[in-house]
Amino acid sequence: MNGKKRLSIGSLIERFFFKVYEVAYFITRYFKEFFNPPFETQEFLKQCYNIGYRSLSLITVTAFITGFVFTKQSRPSLAEFGATSWIPSLVGIAIVRALAPLVTALICAGKVGSSIGAEIGSMKVTEQIDAMEVSATNPFKYLVFTRVTASALMLPVLTMYTGFIALLGAYINVSQNELTSFQTFFLNAFDKISFLDLFSSIIRSLAFGFTIGIVGCFKGYNADQGTQGVGKAANSAVVASMFLIFIEEIIIVQIVNSLR
Amino acid sequence: METTQQTFTDRVIKIRNLYKSFGENHVLRGINLDLYRGENLVVLGRSGTGKSVLIKIIAGLLKQDSGTVEVLGQEVNTLKNKDLQALRLKLGFSFQNSALYDSMTVKENLEFPLIRHSHHMTRKDMAKAVEQVLEAVGLSQAINQLPAELSGGQKKRIGIARTLILRPEIMLYDEPTAGLDPITSIEINNLIREVRTRFNTSSITITHDLTCAKTTGDRIAMLLDGEFAKEGTFDEVFDTDNERIKSFFDYNFIQ
Numbered sequence: 001m002n003g004k005k006r007l008s009i010g011s012l013i014e015r016f017f018f019k020v021y022e023v024a025y026f027i028t029r030y031f032k033e034f035f036n037p038p039f040e041t042q043e044f045l046k047q048c049y050n051i052g053y054r055s056l057s058l059i060t061v062t063a064f065i066t067g068f069v070f071t072k073q074s075r076p077s078l079a080e081f082g083a084t085s086w087i088p089s090l091v092g093i094a095i096v097r098a099l100a101p102l103v104t105a106l107i108c109a110g111k112v113g114s115s116i117g118a119e120i121g122s123m124k125v126t127e128q129i130d131a132m133e134v135s136a137t138n139p140f141k142y143l144v145f146t147r148v149t150a151s152a153l154m155l156p157v158l159t160m161y162t163g164f165i166a167l168l169g170a171y172i173n174v175s176q177n178e179l180t181s182f183q184t185f186f187l188n189a190f191d192k193i194s195f196l197d198l199f200s201s202i203i204r205s206l207a208f209g210f211t212i213g214i215v216g217c218f219k220g221y222n223a224d225q226g227t228q229g230v231g232k233a234a235n236s237a238v239v240a241s242m243f244l245i246f247i248e249e250i251i252i253v254q255i256v257n258s259l260r
Numbered sequence: 261m262e263t264t265q266q267t268f269t270d271r272v273i274k275i276r277n278l279y280k281s282f283g284e285n286h287v288l289r290g291i292n293l294d295l296y297r298g299e300n301l302v303v304l305g306r307s308g309t310g311k312s313v314l315i316k317i318i319a320g321l322l323k324q325d326s327g328t329v330e331v332l333g334q335e336v337n338t339l340k341n342k343d344l345q346a347l348r349l350k351l352g353f354s355f356q357n358s359a360l361y362d363s364m365t366v367k368e369n370l371e372f373p374l375i376r377h378s379h380h381m382t383r384k385d386m387a388k389a390v391e392q393v394l395e396a397v398g399l400s401q402a403i404n405q406l407p408a409e410l411s412g413g414q415k416k417r418i419g420i421a422r423t424l425i426l427r428p429e430i431m432l433y434d435e436p437t438a439g440l441d442p443i444t445s446i447e448i449n450n451l452i453r454e455v456r457t458r459f460n461t462s463s464i465t466i467t468h469d470l471t472c473a474k475t476t477g478d479r480i481a482m483l484l485d486g487e488f489a490k491e492g493t494f495d496e497v498f499d500t501d502n503e504r505i506k507s508f509f510d511y512n513f514i515q
Contacts, residue, residue, distance in 0.1 A: 123361075131359035134319050135373040135426065136345040
């Protein structure tokens with residue numbers, strides 16, 4: 001006997017649909033707040049700074065290494081066909097279409113998602129959210145709306161930054177081996193990139209940012225009592241948002257490919 | 261439960277037949293309670309008897325299963341969000357663990373409700389209001405400190421100051437002396453009395469601490485197993501043949 005109660009299939013299904021309802025209600029509440037001024041502008045800007053600026057160092061290092069290593073690993077295969085001149089185009093397409101949004105989202109899911117989940121979870125278990133409520137302040141607007149909006153808006157900016165740094169990493173590798181100039185590399189890299197590629201990349205990162213924010217806030221807002229609940233909220237925020245990011249990636253890729 | 265206290269007449273809180281359960285756990289079983297203007301009412305009882313649940317229902321943080329809760333003539337459960345927010349501005353809630361916003365300094369904690377609800381105030385007026393409440397709780401020097409740098413007693417004082425800054429009519433204190441040493445507990449008890457005089461508040465104090473009940477309460481309501489077992493002045497409640505109440509007092513004295 002491990003002391004855990006075994007749940008019937010019926011109650012598991014009931015739990016699942018109740019959770020779906022809770023998430024749907026949470027998301028609906030977020031969109032309702034859009035039409036409910038005044039907004040917590042100062043807190044929103046603070047969150048933009050936390051999510052955007054404070055993620056830059058980690059993103060810079062990861063993006064540079066991603067671009068550099070991807071280029072290095074692609075060369076032998078292309079060299080076999082004497083097609084190393086295609087490296088800038090290949091790298092450009094790979095980074096803009098897939099790597100930049102995905103790498104940025106995964107880094108932010110770990111860094112931002114866990115931080116939001118832990119912060120709000122901690123506020124929940126120490127009754128700080130209740131304290132806001134009884135002082136007639138809307139904690140949802142102050143905590144959730146600002147963080148989700150900041151996350152959704154900062155991810156596209158960070159994705160563009162990731163793309164640029166990754167291309168820079170790729171250029172350094174290319175320039176060491178092929179002696180290609182900076183201008184030629186970037187002209188070739190962007191030659192095969194269409195407006196749809198850029199647009200879908202931005203939309204994708206917007207969706208990823210929204211997901212990271214909403215999952216982190218939801219997990220934190222529904223944290224159980226106690227410090228264990230805070231750790232659980234942070235951990236499950238990362239796991240759930242990463243899982244959802246991959247699902248969204250598959251769906252968006254299918255939609256974009258059907259438009260291409 | 262009709263009050264035995266005759267000096268207070270203007271009723272600010274009226275609770276009738278209040279029931280609240282969490283699953284199979286029946287926490288409140290038909291509570292009746294009145295709070296009168298200017299009165300300090302103490303709800304006394306063991307941990308886990310539903311005392312905190314009671315004041316959370318009064319503040320609209322929890323919903324009752326049945327029964328009515330009227331605060332300043334308004335039925336809390338039926339209020340629209342906007343009206344509930346307006347009512348909450350007249351209620352001050354001091355949490356058991358103070359619930360200070362730990363990422364903000366004391367000054368920012370105190371300014372937080374002001375910024376959102378006192379739009380007519382200038383920065384200078386806000387600074388003055390912060391100074392006044394800090395002075396009232398005797399912690400003017402802590403203005404730029406973070407909650408993590410404060411002691412338990414100081415946190416309680418700042419928590420009370422944060423609720424006082426909006427000048428509430430009713431104060432709800434959740435276990436104000438829990439986790440404090442005896443000297444600090446006495447200071448907090450004195451502060452509760454001072455708050456009533458200085459800010460003209462009525463209050464409900466939830467506690468299991470007999471010293472707190474005796475020092476701060478004009479009237480005591482003894483909560484046992486989700487019901488009020490006895491109500492009156494401290495001496496009236498203390499002077500009883502009820503075995504369950506006697507065992508509560510005996511336990512407290514041993515403690």
